[in-house]
Amino acid sequence: xxxxxxLASGAVIVLVAxxxxxxxxxxGTTAQEGSSIAGGDIPxxxxxxxxxxxxxxxRQALTPELDATLxxxxxxxAGTVFSPTPGSWHQVGxxxxxxxxxxxxxxxxxxxxxxxxxRGSHWLVTFEVRK
Amino acid sequence: MxxxxxxxxxAAALIAVLGLAVVPAVTVQAxxxxxxxxxxxxxxVTAAGHAQPLTGSVPVVFIHGILSxxxxxxxxxxxxxxxxxxxxxxxxxxxxxxxxxxxxxxxxPAIGPAFATAIACLAQNSGHKVVIVAHSMGGxxxxxxxxxxxxxxxxxxxxxxxxxxxxxxxxxxxxxxxFQALRTGARWIYPEQYRVAxxxxxxxxxxxxxxxxxxxxxxxxxxxxxxELHSTAIRDLPPWxxxxxxxxxxxxxxxxxxxxxxxxxxxxxxxxxxxxxxxxAHETTGKAFEVSCGTETLWNLVHGNPGPxxxxxxxxxxxxxxxxxxxxxxxxxxxxxxQWTAATxxxxxxxxxxxxxxxxxxxxAGGAVGNRHGYALTYSxxxxxxxxxxxxxxxxxVSCPRAGYCVAxxxxxxxxxxxxNIWSGAKNIYPAANVQPSSTDAVEDISCASPSFCVAVTxxxxxLTWNGTSWSAPQAIGLPGxxxxxxxxxxxxxxxxxxxxxxxxxxxxxxxxNAPSAIWNGTQWSATPPGPMKGxxxxxxxANSAFCMVSGGYHAVGDIxxxxxxxxWSGLAQPANEGPALGFSQASCPKTGFCVAVDGGASFNxxxxxxxNGGIFTxxxxxxxxxxxxxxxxxxDTISCSTSGLCVAAxxxxxxxxxxxxxxxxxxxxxxxxxxxxxxxxxxxxxNSAPAAIRQSWVAPQVTGFTDIGCWHGWVVAVxxxxxxxxxxxxxxxxxxxxxxxxxxxxxxxxxxxxxxxDAPAGWRNPPLxxxx
Numbered sequence: 001x002x003x004x005x006x007l008a009s010g011a012v013i014v015l016v017a018x019x020x021x022x023x024x025x026x027x028g029t030t031a032q033e034g035s036s037i038a039g040g041d042i043p044x045x046x047x048x049x050x051x052x053x054x055x056x057x058x059r060q061a062l063t064p065e066l067d068a069t070l071x072x073x074x075x076x077x078a079g080t081v082f083s084p085t086p087g088s089w090h091q092v093g094x095x096x097x098x099x100x101x102x103x104x105x106x107x108x109x110x111x112x113x114x115x116x117x118x119r120g121s122h123w124l125v126t127f128e129v130r131k
Numbered sequence: 132m133x134x135x136x137x138x139x140x141x142a143a144a145l146i147a148v149l150g151l152a153v154v155p156a157v158t159v160q161a162x163x164x165x166x167x168x169x170x171x172x173x174x175x176v177t178a179a180g181h182a183q184p185l186t187g188s189v190p191v192v193f194i195h196g197i198l199s200x201x202x203x204x205x206x207x208x209x210x211x212x213x214x215x216x217x218x219x220x221x222x223x224x225x226x227x228x229x230x231x232x233x234x235x236x237x238x239x240p241a242i243g244p245a246f247a248t249a250i251a252c253l254a255q256n257s258g259h260k261v262v263i264v265a266h267s268m269g270g271x272x273x274x275x276x277x278x279x280x281x282x283x284x285x286x287x288x289x290x291x292x293x294x295x296x297x298x299x300x301x302x303x304x305x306x307x308x309x310f311q312a313l314r315t316g317a318r319w320i321y322p323e324q325y326r327v328a329x330x331x332x333x334x335x336x337x338x339x340x341x342x343x344x345x346x347x348x349x350x351x352x353x354x355x356x357x358x359e360l361h362s363t364a365i366r367d368l369p370p371w372x373x374x375x376x377x378x379x380x381x382x383x384x385x386x387x388x389x390x391x392x393x394x395x396x397x398x399x400x401x402x403x404x405x406x407x408x409x410x411x412a413h414e415t416t417g418k419a420f421e422v423s424c425g426t427e428t429l430w431n432l433v434h435g436n437p438g439p440x441x442x443x444x445x446x447x448x449x450x451x452x453x454x455x456x457x458x459x460x461x462x463x464x465x466x467x468x469x470q471w472t473a474a475t476x477x478x479x480x481x482x483x484x485x486x487x488x489x490x491x492x493x494x495x496a497g498g499a500v501g502n503r504h505g506y507a508l509t510y511s512x513x514x515x516x517x518x519x520x521x522x523x524x525x526x527x528x529v530s531c532p533r534a535g536y537c538v539a540x541x542x543x544x545x546x547x548x549x550x551x552n553i554w555s556g557a558k559n560i561y562p563a564a565n566v567q568p569s570s571t572d573a574v575e576d577i578s579c580a581s582p583s584f585c586v587a588v589t590x591x592x593x594x595l596t597w598n599g600t601s602w603s604a605p606q607a608i609g610l611p612g613x614x615x616x617x618x619x620x621x622x623x624x625x626x627x628x629x630x631x632x633x634x635x636x637x638x639x640x641x642x643x644x645n646a647p648s649a650i651w652n653g654t655q656w657s658a659t660p661p662g663p664m665k666g667x668x669x670x671x672x673x674a675n676s677a678f679c680m681v682s683g684g685y686h687a688v689g690d691i692x693x694x695x696x697x698x699x700w701s702g703l704a705q706p707a708n709e710g711p712a713l714g715f716s717q718a719s720c721p722k723t724g725f726c727v728a729v730d731g732g733a734s735f736n737x738x739x740x741x742x743x744n745g746g747i748f749t750x751x752x753x754x755x756x757x758x759x760x761x762x763x764x765x766x767x768d769t770i771s772c773s774t775s776g777l778c779v780a781a782x783x784x785x786x787x788x789x790x791x792x793x794x795x796x797x798x799x800x801x802x803x804x805x806x807x808x809x810x811x812x813x814x815x816x817x818x819n820s821a822p823a824a825i826r827q828s829w830v831a832p833q834v835t836g837f838t839d840i841g842c843w844h845g846w847v848v849a850v851x852x853x854x855x856x857x858x859x860x861x862x863x864x865x866x867x868x869x870x871x872x873x874x875x876x877x878x879x880x881x882x883x884x885x886x887x888x889x890d891a892p893a894g895w896r897n898p899p900l901x902x903x904x
Binding site for chain 1: 323324326327330331333334335336337338339388389390391428429430434
C-alpha cells in the first residue's frame with residue numbers, strides 16, 4: 001500500500017513538475033504561436049497571392065493596410081515574374097515568407113523575399129524586399 | 132528546477148539566440164571599500180585586472196536592458212564604455228545584472244529595488260554621487276530606483292550625479308505595441324504605418340530567431356505588456372526626481388521600402404524597438420544625442436546588420452561611447468576637483484587679491500569714502516592671518532610676484548611693501564593722486580613681474596615703475612582718449628598685467644566705443660590693435676606675452692571677455708550657463724589657455740532687476756565652464772590664481788574664498804625653468820618612437836594624440852586620445868630627449884620623485900597612475 005502511495009505521489013509530482021515546466025516555457029517562448037514550417041514549399045494559395053502581386057492587379061495581393069501606405073500606381077511592370085526557391089517557405093502561425101528570384105523586365109534578376117499573412121480565407125502580401 | 136532557475140534558463144537561451152552574451156562575465160575583484168556592495172548582481176569592472184578602491188572614487192554603474200545581462204557591457208574589453216570608464220582616473224566602474232529576471236518588470240525586487248540598494252551602497256561607500264549608464268529598460272529600472280528612499284538617508288536620487296540612458300523606452304515601444312495589437316487583435320490607435328511595419332517584420336521573422344526577431348520572444352512575458360507604448364506599468368513608475376540630470380541617447384533609423392517602390396514617406400523607426408521620441412522623452416541636460424543612420428531596408432533589418440543605430444548596437448557605437456565617456460568625465464571632474472570654500476571674512480570689502488605659489492594677500496579698505504582705512508590679510512601655510520591695518524586710502528590693489536613679497540598701492544598714491552612678513556610704512560609714490568576724495572588721476576592698479584619690477588597705473592594713463600628700491604616718475608602709457616577725460620569729473624579704470632620686465636599689457640575703458648590698450652616691451656609703450664572689448668571695468672590678466680585675457684565689457688551684448696594672443700584680440704562667447712546679465716569683474720590667467728573669472732553679478736549690473744547670482748567661471752580648453760561657488764550676494768569682485776594652482780576670490784562684503792586646487796590643471800604645468808612642456812605632436816612623436824613593448828605596457832593602442840598634458844620637473848603626464856582606448860595616463864620623461872618611460876621607471880623613479888615632493892601635482896600621486904601610500 002505504501003509503495004502504491006509512493007508511486008502515485010511520485011507520478012503526481014512528475015506530472016505537476018512537467019506541467020510547471022511546460023507552463024513556464026510557454027510563458028517565455030516565442031510570440032509567434034501556432035504551427036511552424038521551416039524549409040517547406042509555399043502553399044498554393046500563398047503562391048497565388050505572390051503571382052497576383054507581380055501582375056497588373058498586384059495591389060489586390062497586399063494587405064489593405066500595406067496598400068494604403070504605398071503611393072498610387074502599379075507595383076511591378078508587366079512581365080515581372082517571381083520564381084520561388086524550392087524549400088524556402090517559412091511559416092510560424094499566420095505569418096510566412098518565401099525566397100525566390102524576381103525578374104523585372106529591364107532589370108537584372110534579384111533575390112527577393114516576400115512576406116505573407118494568412119487572413120483566414122487567403123494569404124496576403126505584407127512585404128517584398130530585394131537583397 | 133525552480134521558477135527562477137527555469138526562467139533563467141529560458142532567458143539564457145534567448146540571450147544566446149539573440150547573440151547578446153558574447154563575452155564572459157566580468158571578473159569580480161575585491162578592493163578596499165568594495166566588499167560591502169559586491170554581490171551576485173553588482174560587480175566591479177576591473178581595469179587591467181586591477182580593481183580600484185571604491186572609497187573616494189566616483190562610481191559609474193552600468194545597467195542592461197531586456198533580454199540581456201551585464202555581459203553586454205563587455206567590461207573586459209578596453210574599447211567598451213565600461214572598460215574605458217574603469218580606466219578613468221577617479222572612477223570605479225560597476226555592472227548591475229538582473230539577467231535571470233529580465234522578462235519581469237522593473238518593480239521585481241531583484242531589479243528596481245535591488246538596483247536602488249546597489250546605488251545607495253556605492254554612494255555611501257565611495258563618498259560620491261553615482262553616475263548611471265542605462266541601456267533600454269535599464270533606464271526604466273533606474274527611474275524606479277532613483278525614486279526609492281535611500282537606506283542611508285534621503286532618496287536614492289540624492290546620491291546620483293547623472294543618469295545617461297541609451298535607447299530607453301520612456302514612453303514604451305511602438306513596435307512592441309504593434310506586435311501585441313496584431314497578436315491579440317487589440318484596437319490600434321497609433322499611425323497605421325507602424326502596424327504595417329510590424330506585420331512585415333512578423334512575416335520576415337518566420338524562420339528567424341535572432342536580431343530584431345528576438346524581440347518577439349518578450350510578447351507573452353510581463354514586460355511584453357509593460358513596455359507597450361504609454362503602458363500603465365510605465366505610467367505607474369515614480370516620476371523622475373526634479374533636478375536629477377538625465378541625458379538621453381537615441382538611435383534614428385528610417386525604413387524606406389516595404390514592397391516594390393519606396394513608401395510614400397520614410398517611416399521613423401528610431402532604434403527599431405524604441406522610437407526616437409520615446410528614447411528622448413525625459414531629457415534634462417539640454418539636448419539628447421541622436422545617432423542617425425539614415426535609411427534601411429527590411430532585408431537589412433532582419434537578415435543583415437541594422438547598423439550602429441540599432442537598439443542592441445547603440446552602446447558599442449563609437450560616437451555613443453565617446454559622448455557617454457565625455458559625460459562621465461565631466462561628472463568625475465565635478466566630484467573630484469576640490470571645491471571653493473569660504474575661508475575667512477575681512478573687516479570690510481576686499482578690492483584686490485594676489486597669489487604666488489601657495490601664498491596670497493588680500494587687501495581692502497573700510498569706512499566712509501574719503502576716510503577709509505586699509506587692511507591686508509595674508510594667506511600662508513593654508514590659513515589666513517588676522518588683518519593688518521594699513522593707512523588711509525579709498526581703494527587698494529596688490530600684486531605679489533613672489534611668495535612672501537607683495538606691493539600694495541592706494542588710489543591716493545601710497546605704496547606698501549610686504550617683505551619678511553612685515554608691511555612697510557606708506558610711501559608716497561604719486562603726489563598727484565593724493566587728493567581727497569579720489570583724484571581724476573588716482574592710482575588704479577599694480578602688477579609686479581618680480582620684486583624688482585612693478586608697474587602702477589593711474590586713471591589718466593600714466594605708469595610708475597618700481598625697481599625694487601624706488602619708484603620712477605610717471606610716464607604716459609599712450610592710451611588715446613584717456614586724457615582729457617571724455618566725461619569730465621569721471622575717471623577711467625586702468626588695468627595692467629606684467630609677466631616680465633619686458634612685457635606688460637595695460638588698457639582701459641574710455642566709453643562704450645573705445646577701450647585702448649598698449650604694450651610695454653621693456654623700453655617703451657606702444658598701442659595694440661583695437662580689441663573687441665568696449666566699456667566698463669576693463670581688467671587684464673596675462674599668463675605671458677602671448678596670452679592675456681581682458682574681462683569686463685558690455686554684458687548686455689555678450690561682450691565680456693577677450694583674449695590677446697601676442698598679435699591681436701579675439702572676443703569670447705559668454706559662458707553657456709549664463710544669460711546676458713552676466714558680467715565679469717576680473718579674470719586671473721596663471722597659464723596659457725587657462726583663466727578663472729569672477730562674475731560681478733548684481734554689483735556689476737547695479738540693478739535689482741538684473742540681479743543674479745555671481746559665481747566663478749573657468750576658461751579652459753577653449754570654453755567657459757561654471758559657475759562654481761554661486762554667490763548669493765552676486766558681488767564677487769576680485770580673483771587671483773597662482774601658477775601653483777591656488778586660487779582666491781573675494782567679494783565686496785569681505786568674504787574670501789579659497790580653492791587650493793582651483794587650477795588643478797595648472798599644478799601639472801609647473802615646470803623646471805628652461806624646459807618647455809611638450810605639446811601633443813611632440814608627445815605623439817615620442818610615443819611612436821618608443822619600442823612597441825613599452826607602448827604596449829601602457830595598454831594604449833592606436834594613439835592619435837595627447838590631451839591634459841601636465842609637466843613637472845622633467846616628467847610629463849598626458850592622457851592619450853586613442854582609436855581603441857587604453858589607460859587613462861601615459862608618462863614621459865624629458866631627461867635627455869623626450870621619451871616614454873617604462874612601467875618599472877614609473878614605479879621607481881617617477882614614484883620616488885612625485886611622492887617625495889610636496890609640490891608635485893596632486894593628481895599624479897593617486898591610483899591608477901601610482902600610489903604614494
